[in-house]
Amino acid sequence: MNQYKAGNPIGDGQAVTLGAGNPLGLDCGVDLAEFTIAYQTYGALNPARSNAVLICHALTGDQHVASTNPITGKPGWWSVAVGPGLIIDTDKYFVICSNVLGGCMGSTGPKDIDPGTGQPFGLNFPVITIADMVRAQARLLDHLGIEQLFCVIGGSMGGMQVLQWAATYPERVFAAVPIATAARHSAQNIAFHEVGRQAIVADPDWRGGDYLNQGTTPRAGLAVARMAAHITYLSEAALHRKFGRNLQNREKVTFGFEADFQVESYLRHQGSTFVERFDANSYLYITRAMDYFDLATLHGGQLANAFRNTKTRFCSVSFTSDWLFPTVENKAIVHALNAAAANVSFVEVETDKGHDAFLLDEPEFFKTLGGFLNGCAEHRGLNK
């Protein structure tokens, strides 16, 4: 596997190559003969194989949910919630998190070698969808010998995967927690993604997507994409509280275009560190998968049809200051679940931290998640 930068993205986790003799049929019509899924597990599977929790990561997340990220050296992206004695208690649950298909942390994606040409896929990689990501995860569960998940949990794009899981494999999902997400990507969100993609494509170092062969990296383009996206993950109140109009290491403005303001410096930092850990083409493919997501159209235009006769127990969570996946989008999911007479809880958490609140230590959110999981565990017979 060709690495676009130094470092082993799999770290202390595992990777398995699936699909041999049983290709993965993608929504775009292409069959993936062989594909690799990189994943991490925490805790132990119980003898009944009934305590598995699948955590689905967001757009730029990865499988390192609760252990040190081998590329950045930082703690796992949800280490505040996943671990021994925490809300998603790895003493009780067997937690699985896999890098999505199309990703760049060890699962097959556009930076990997196309066996047909011996060159990195680049733009020859097939366009993937949220449903493709979920089908690939289902293959991983088959490999691990897990018939039914106790729970599928995810925020943002992870929440889209949760909904897709519940719709495609209802009998394999005992409980589902879609957080700060939507059953379809909104026009505004597609618009933001398009800004990011155009920033990458406009970078001369992108080389028509062939930058790995040509030895360049579209750093500037990917950094701008990240900067624009990062604004949407926060809120005006959070940005103001954090930075206000404070100047960066200076007494007064410089009458130039350096990063005078702290918020500029912060965004530039976000952009440049992101480039160190993420592949530009992966960013194109994964944002596209989110844009294409519209669960209702796959079910005759009626979202409720996606959940007809479901036995899965749902808990939907939104955050008041999230303008990327606002409460109204999450409530549309809840309305559809009600229309399907599904077992659903819904909580809106008061916070000014924006979309990113789902990654943070929000007491009300954790109380809800903990209560829901514990109630479900009672029904599943997991509480001793």
Place this chain on the structure above:
Amino acid sequence: MSYATGTDARPGDIRVDLQLIANMVAPQARVLDIGCGDGALLHHLTRFKKVDGRGMELSQSGVNACVAQGLSVIQGDADTDLRDYPTAAFDYVILSQTLQATRHPRAVLEEMLRIGRHAIVSFPNFGHWRVRWHLLWHGTMPVTPTLDQPWYATPNIHLCTVHDFEALCRELGIVIERRHAVTAHGTRSAIQSSGGFANLFGAQVVYLLRRR
């Protein structure tokens, strides 16, 4: 949320009007509790009647408290959100002490009996002798132990009497299966048969209803 205060519960028990409601619910039924507050009734029904229970609650703090104890509850409004549910989705749809606080009680009642085979409704009875006496004697809007808010602060915008409610049921073709009156002391009224007595001595009333 409960808009009328009930009587004090005994330790480890639920309010007497909630206990009356619980008694009307068959074990293992599918139940929707609208305005479920902090989940006291739903918790009781889940634990002791083994129902498949769901709740709807207007206040986010109530919803969060319910979900945190493992109950299936969503944030929603009886006036607008019942239409999402499919017909005959539940065996019982419960509306405790909330009908009088809805904007469209008639539509809410119809929706309850669309989505449930039975509806259980309780409300503070405005025909109670104490209410009548207060208005007659003081000439001001009644404030009683059951209706304890002054007129400008009360969420109860559609108060009715036993007679009013039963007239609406007749008009909508709703069958009254059972009626219990609860006295101001929180005891079940001894005289259940007569609507006139219930209207005079019931501070609160609880109805079990079904479609004709």
